[in-house]
Amino acid sequence: MSKYWSKLVASVEPYVPGEQPKDRNYVKLNTNENPYPPSTQVLEAIKATANESLKLYPDPNGEELKRTLANYCGLKKEQIFFGNGSDEVLAFAFMAFFDPEVPVLFPDITYSFYPVYANLFKIDYELIPLKDDFTLPVEQFFKPNGGIIFPNPNAPTGEYITVEAIEEILHHNQDHVVIVDEAYVDFGGESAQSLIDQYPNLLVVQTFSKSRSLAGLRVGFALGQEELIQGLERIKNSINSYTLDRLALAGAVEAIKDEAYFQATRNKIIRTRERVSDELGKMGFKVIPSKTNFIFISHPTVKAEELFLKLKEEAILVRYFKQPRIDNYLRVSIGSDIEMDRFLEAVRKITAG
Amino acid sequence: MSKYWSKLVASVEPYVPGEQPKDRNYVKLNTNENPYPPSTQVLEAIKATANESLKLYPDPNGEELKRTLANYCGLKKEQIFFGNGSDEVLAFAFMAFFDPEVPVLFPDITYSFYPVYANLFKIDYELIPLKDDFTLPVEQFFKPNGGIIFPNPNAPTGEYITVEAIEEILHHNQDHVVIVDEAYVDFGGESAQSLIDQYPNLLVVQTFSKSRSLAGLRVGFALGQEELIQGLERIKNSINSYTLDRLALAGAVEAIKDEAYFQATRNKIIRTRERVSDELGKMGFKVIPSKTNFIFISHPTVKAEELFLKLKEEAILVRYFKQPRIDNYLRVSIGSDIEMDRFLEAVRKITAG
Numbered sequence: 001m002s003k004y005w006s007k008l009v010a011s012v013e014p015y016v017p018g019e020q021p022k023d024r025n026y027v028k029l030n031t032n033e034n035p036y037p038p039s040t041q042v043l044e045a046i047k048a049t050a051n052e053s054l055k056l057y058p059d060p061n062g063e064e065l066k067r068t069l070a071n072y073c074g075l076k077k078e079q080i081f082f083g084n085g086s087d088e089v090l091a092f093a094f095m096a097f098f099d100p101e102v103p104v105l106f107p108d109i110t111y112s113f114y115p116v117y118a119n120l121f122k123i124d125y126e127l128i129p130l131k132d133d134f135t136l137p138v139e140q141f142f143k144p145n146g147g148i149i150f151p152n153p154n155a156p157t158g159e160y161i162t163v164e165a166i167e168e169i170l171h172h173n174q175d176h177v178v179i180v181d182e183a184y185v186d187f188g189g190e191s192a193q194s195l196i197d198q199y200p201n202l203l204v205v206q207t208f209s210k211s212r213s214l215a216g217l218r219v220g221f222a223l224g225q226e227e228l229i230q231g232l233e234r235i236k237n238s239i240n241s242y243t244l245d246r247l248a249l250a251g252a253v254e255a256i257k258d259e260a261y262f263q264a265t266r267n268k269i270i271r272t273r274e275r276v277s278d279e280l281g282k283m284g285f286k287v288i289p290s291k292t293n294f295i296f297i298s299h300p301t302v303k304a305e306e307l308f309l310k311l312k313e314e315a316i317l318v319r320y321f322k323q324p325r326i327d328n329y330l331r332v333s334i335g336s337d338i339e340m341d342r343f344l345e346a347v348r349k350i351t352a353g
Numbered sequence: 354m355s356k357y358w359s360k361l362v363a364s365v366e367p368y369v370p371g372e373q374p375k376d377r378n379y380v381k382l383n384t385n386e387n388p389y390p391p392s393t394q395v396l397e398a399i400k401a402t403a404n405e406s407l408k409l410y411p412d413p414n415g416e417e418l419k420r421t422l423a424n425y426c427g428l429k430k431e432q433i434f435f436g437n438g439s440d441e442v443l444a445f446a447f448m449a450f451f452d453p454e455v456p457v458l459f460p461d462i463t464y465s466f467y468p469v470y471a472n473l474f475k476i477d478y479e480l481i482p483l484k485d486d487f488t489l490p491v492e493q494f495f496k497p498n499g500g501i502i503f504p505n506p507n508a509p510t511g512e513y514i515t516v517e518a519i520e521e522i523l524h525h526n527q528d529h530v531v532i533v534d535e536a537y538v539d540f541g542g543e544s545a546q547s548l549i550d551q552y553p554n555l556l557v558v559q560t561f562s563k564s565r566s567l568a569g570l571r572v573g574f575a576l577g578q579e580e581l582i583q584g585l586e587r588i589k590n591s592i593n594s595y596t597l598d599r600l601a602l603a604g605a606v607e608a609i610k611d612e613a614y615f616q617a618t619r620n621k622i623i624r625t626r627e628r629v630s631d632e633l634g635k636m637g638f639k640v641i642p643s644k645t646n647f648i649f650i651s652h653p654t655v656k657a658e659e660l661f662l663k664l665k666e667e668a669i670l671v672r673y674f675k676q677p678r679i680d681n682y683l684r685v686s687i688g689s690d691i692e693m694d695r696f697l698e699a700v701r702k703i704t705a706g
Contacts, residue, residue, distance in 0.1 A: 002580035004530050004554055009449040014590030017413055028409075037405035046600065050399040052390035054569035054604075056381075057562070060370055084437055084593060091592040096362040120591040177357050201357055209410070216407040216599035227355035237367030238473040239444040243437060246569035247399065247600045251407075 008120070015116045018319055027339045030317040032155075032184075032294050034213035035336040036265040039258035042214070042251045049250040058249055060241045068253045069221065073193060079223060081232040082252075084243045086183055086207035086220030089232070090149075091117055092239075093203060093222065096231035097177035098123045102146030107136060109326055111155050111181065130157070130325075134288055134296075138165045142172040151181040153189050156321060156331040158290030166192045170199045177228065179203045184292035186211035186266050187273070193223050200225045210293055211266050212255040219244065219252045269293050273334045279344050283351060294333045296326075302351050304328045314346040361473070368469045371672055380692045383670040385508075385537075385647050387566040388689040389618040392611035395567070395604045402603040411602055413594045421606045422574065426546060432576055434585040435605075437596045439536055439560035439573030442585070443502075444470055445592075446556060446575065449584035450530035451476045455499030460489060462679055464508050464534065483510070483678075487641055487649075491518045495525040504534040506542050509674060509684040511643030519545045523552045530581065532556045537645035539564035539619050540626070546576050553578045563646055564619050565608045572597065572605045622646050626687045632697050636704060647686045649679075655704050657681045667699040 001010060018031035037043075066077035073080075083089035094117040098104050101124070106114045108127040118125045128140045134157040141148055148169065153160040170178055178201055180192045185206065193204050203224040209215040222232060236243060244252075255262070277287045277295055288296040299307060308320035308330055319331040334340065354363060371384035390396075419430035426433075436442035447470040451457050454477070459467050461480040471478045481493045487510040494501055501522065506513040523531050531554055533545045538559065546557050556577040562568040575585060589596060597605075608615070626648060630640045633650055641649040652660060661673035661683055672684040687693065 002584060003528075004450060004581060005584045006448065006450055006452045008452075009584045009587050012587055012591045014587050015594060016590075017410070017594040020410070020412065031410055033410065034408050036408065038407050043403045043407070046403040047400045050396045050403070050600075050604075054391050054396070055387050055389065055566040057370070057373070057384055057386065057568040058571070059373065084598075085595060087593045087595075095359065097357055097359055099359045099361075116591050120588075175356075213408040215410040215595075218411070218595055218598040228357060231355060231358045231362045234362050234365055234367050235473075237369075238365045238469050240438055240440045241368060241370040242440075242568075242571055245437075245571040245598065245601055247403075248598055251403075 012120050013116060015113045019317070021317070024315055027316045027335065027342055029333040029335050029339065029343060030319045031215075032210060032292075032333045033215050034210055034265065034269070034293065035334070035339060036213055036268065038213040038251070039255060039261040041254040041258045041261070045250045045254040046247050049247050054246055058242050058244060058246045062244055062249055065244075065249050065252050068256050072256050073223065075193070075196065075223060076226075078226045079196065079229055081222040081229045081236075082244055083220050083222070083236070085209065085218045086181070086205050087113060088243065089205050089220045089222050090179070090181065092232050092235040093177075093179055093205070094118065094121050094123060095235045097179070097203070097228070098147045100124060102144065104147040104149065105141055105145045106149045107154065109134065109154070109157060111151050114149055134159050136161050136165070138168055141169045145173065145176060147176045147178070148173060149179040149181060151183060152192070153184045153291040155184065155292070156294070156319065156326070156329075157288050157296045158184075158292045158294060159288060160189050160291040163190050163192055163194065167195055170195060170202055174199075174201060177201050177203055179205060182206045183210060187293045188270055188291035196224060200227060203228050208252055208255055212262065213265065214251065214255060217248050217251050219248050269334050272337055272340055276334065276340045276344065280347070283348065294331050296329050296331050298329045299351055304330050307347070307350060310350045311343075311346055316343055316346055365473050366469060368466045372670070374670070377668055380669045380688065380695055382686040382688050382692065382696060383672045384568075385563055385645075385686045386568050387563055387618065387622070387646065388687070388692060389566055389621065391566040391604070392608060392614040394607040394611045394614075398603045398607040399600050402600050407599055411595050411597060411599045415597055415602055418597075418602050418606050421609050425609050426576065428546070428549065428576060429579075431579045432549065432582055434575040434582045434589075435597055436573050436575070436589070438562065438571040439534070439558050440466060441596065442558050442573045442575050443532070443534065445585050445588040446530075446532055446558070447471065447474050447476060448588045450532070450556070450581070451500045453477060455497065457500040457502065458494055458498045459502045460507065462487065462507070462510060464504050467502060487512050489514050489518075491521055494522045498526065498529060500529045500531070501526060502532040502534060504536060505545070506537045506644040508537065508645070509647070509672065509679070510641050510649045511645045511647060512641060513542050513644040516543050516545055516547065520548055523548060523555055527552075527554060530554050530556055532558060535559045536563060540646045541623055541644040549577055553580060556581050561605055561608055565615065566618065567604065567608060570601050570604050572601050622687050625690055625693055629687065629693045629697065633700070636701065647684050649682050649684050651682045652704055657683050660700070660703060663703045664696075664699055669696055669699055
C-alpha cells in the first residue's frame with residue numbers, strides 16, 4: 001500500500017497466473033499450454049518479419065489478419081476484434097459492455113480472471129452456482145442482469161454446454177451482452193459463432209494460446225456483430241493504438257492458414273485426453289468429462305492437495321485451486337503422450353502408496 | 354452508438370494515430386518513427402526465439418529484460434515496469450495513480466492521448482497553457498492538484514525543460530505522482546531518472562519505439578520507486594498477465610545491449626535534425642528548438658495546412674494538428690538524410706510558390 005496509489009489500484013485483487021518455476025525441469029501440466037510446437041509456417045513468417053520493418057508501427061487495425069480470419073470463419077472483417085491475448089479482449093469487453101449498476105452473471109466456479117476484471121472496473125456481479133456435477137445451470141441465467149459471461153467449455157472443470165443451450169441463454173437475455181469465452185472450444189466443442197448473425201448481443205472470444213500453440217505470442221480475438229466490435233475498438237483506441245506487434249500479426253496470419261497442422265495437433269490432444277481419462281478412470285479417479293486440453297480430476301482417497309504436492313516432488317506440475325467446492329480436484333493440462341505417461345506413472349505410484 | 358455499449362464506452366473519445374496510407378509510397382515523416390533499422394542483434398535474437406518456445410506463455414514478469422535494463426540504468430529491477438508500448442504504460446499509470454476527484458494537470462499543447470486516458474478513466478484534468486514560445490510554465494504546476502503528467506521533451510513542440518526544472522515541480526508536489534513522459538528524451542535531453550531515489554512520487558516513462566527503432570515491437574517502460582512500480586504491476590495483473598510476448602522480450606534485451614548502435618543512430622538523427630533546422634531557418638521558417646526526433650515548424654506566409662496538403666501531393670507525409678494555437682505549425686519527423694533532402698527540396702519548391 002502506498003500513499004501514491006489511486007483508490008482504484010488500492011482496491012484491486014490482481015490475478016495470479018499458474019507458477020512458472022525455473023528451479024528444475026518440470027513436466028508442465030499447469031497452465032494449459034499446448035505440448036506441440038507452433039506450425040513451422042508461423043515460425044517462418046515471424047523470422048521473415050524480423051527485419052527493418054520493425055522500425056515502423058504495426059497496422060493498428062490488423063487488416064490483413066482480420067481479413068484472413070474473416071475468410072476462415074465466414075464472417076466480415078468488421079465482425080472481428082484482435083487483442084494482446086484473450087485476457088486483454090475480455091478486459092476490454094468488461095469495459096465496453098458492462099455497467100456498474102446491474103450485476104453481471106457468471107458461474108461460481110469459472111475462470112478466476114472474471115472477478116478480477118469486475119473488481120477493477122467496479123462492476124457488480126452475481127455468482128451462479130454450478131450444479132453438483134459441475135454442469136452449467138442454464139435456466140439460472142434467465143433472470144434480470146447487466147450482462148453474462150461464461151467459458152464454454154468451462155474452466156477449470158472442462159464441462160461443456162451445447163450451442164442450443166447457449167441460444168436459450170441468448171434468447172432470454174436480448175437486452176444485454178452475453179460473452180461466450182471459447183478459449184478451449186477447439187478441443188471438441190462447437191463454437192457459438194453460428195449464432196452471431198441472429199443475436200446482436202453475442203460476443204464470442206477465442207485465443208491462439210491453446211489450440212494454435214501460441215501462448216508465447218499473445219493473440220486473442222472476439223467475434224460479434226459490428227456494433228459490439230466497434231465498442232471494443234473504442235476501448236482499445238482509448239488505451240493503446242497498437243496492441244499487436246508486427247511479429248504477432250504475421251505469425252497469427254499463418255497460424256490460421258495452416259489448417260492441416262491445426263487439425264492434426266488438436267486431434268492428437270483430444271486422443272491423448274481420452275486415453276488418459278480412461279486410464280485415470282480405471283485407477284478409480286473421478287474424471288469430469290472434458291472438451292478441453294485439460295482434465296479435472298479427483299481421487300476417492302488421496303486428497304488433491306497431497307497429490308499436487310507429491311506430483312511436484314516428482315517434477316510434475318499440475319494446478320490446484322484451494323477454493324470451495326473444487327479443493328479436492330486437480331486440473332491437469334494434456335501434454336504429449338510421453339509427458340502424460342510420466343504423469344500416469346507418478347499418479348499410479350502415489351495413489352498406490 | 355449501440356444499446357449494448359456501456360455508458361463508459363459511449364462516452365470515450367478514442368485517440369487517432371497518424372495516418373498509415375497504403376495508396377502509394379510516401380516519405381513517412383508523420384509518426385516519429387526512426388529512419389534506421391533496429392540493431393541486427395535485435396533481429397537475430399527475435400529469429401532465434403521464433404521456435405518451439407512460443408507454445409509456452411512468456412515470463413509474466415519479464416525478469417531477464419528487467420535485469421538487463423536495471424543493469425543499464427543503475428536501478429533495481431523492482432524499480433522497472435514494462436508494458437506493451439509506452440501508451441499502455443501511461444494508461445496503466447492513469448489508473449494506478451490518479452483519482453477522479455482532484456484534477457490532474459497537463460499542458461494544453463501536448464501528447465493528445467492524455468485527455469483520452471483522462472476521459473476513459475473519468476479523471477478530471479486542468480490544462481496548463483504553454484507560454485507563447487511553447488515552453489512549459491513550470492511555476493503553473495505549483496498549485497493543488499491530483500497529479501501531473503507532461504512529456505519532456507514535449508510533443509508536438511519538441512521543447513525541453515531541464516532536470517532542475519523538473520525537480521522544482523517535484524519539490525512542490527510531494528503528495529501526488531508526477532509522470533515525466535520521456536518518449537523522446539534520447540534525442541538530446543537529459544532523463545529525470547537521476548531524481549528517482551530522492552522523489553518517491555516520480556515516474557519516468559520511456560519507449561523503445563523511437564530511439565531504439567522498434568515501433569513495430571511494442572515495448573515501453575516506467576522507472577520509479579518500488580511502490581509506484583508495484584501499483585503499475587497491480588493494474589497490469591488485473592488486466593493481462595502477459596503483456597509482452599516472447600519475441601518482444603527477447604528483442605528488447607538485445608536493444609539495450611547494443612549500446613554502440615543506439616548511440617550511433619541517435620547521434621545521426623540529432624545531426625540531421627540540426628542540419629534540417631538550419632536549412633529551414635534560412636528559408637524563413639520558424640523552427641522551435643527541438644530535443645526530439647521531430648521538428649515543429651511554421652512558415653511566415655505559406656499556411657501550415659496548405660503546406661501539409663502540398664507535401665502530401667509530393668508523396669511526403671508530415672503531421673498537421675488542426676487545433677487552437679498550433680494550427681499554423683507542422684510536426685515533421687526526422688528521417689534519413691536522403692528523406693530530409695527530398696523534404697527540403699519539396700518545401701523549397703512549395704514556399705517559393
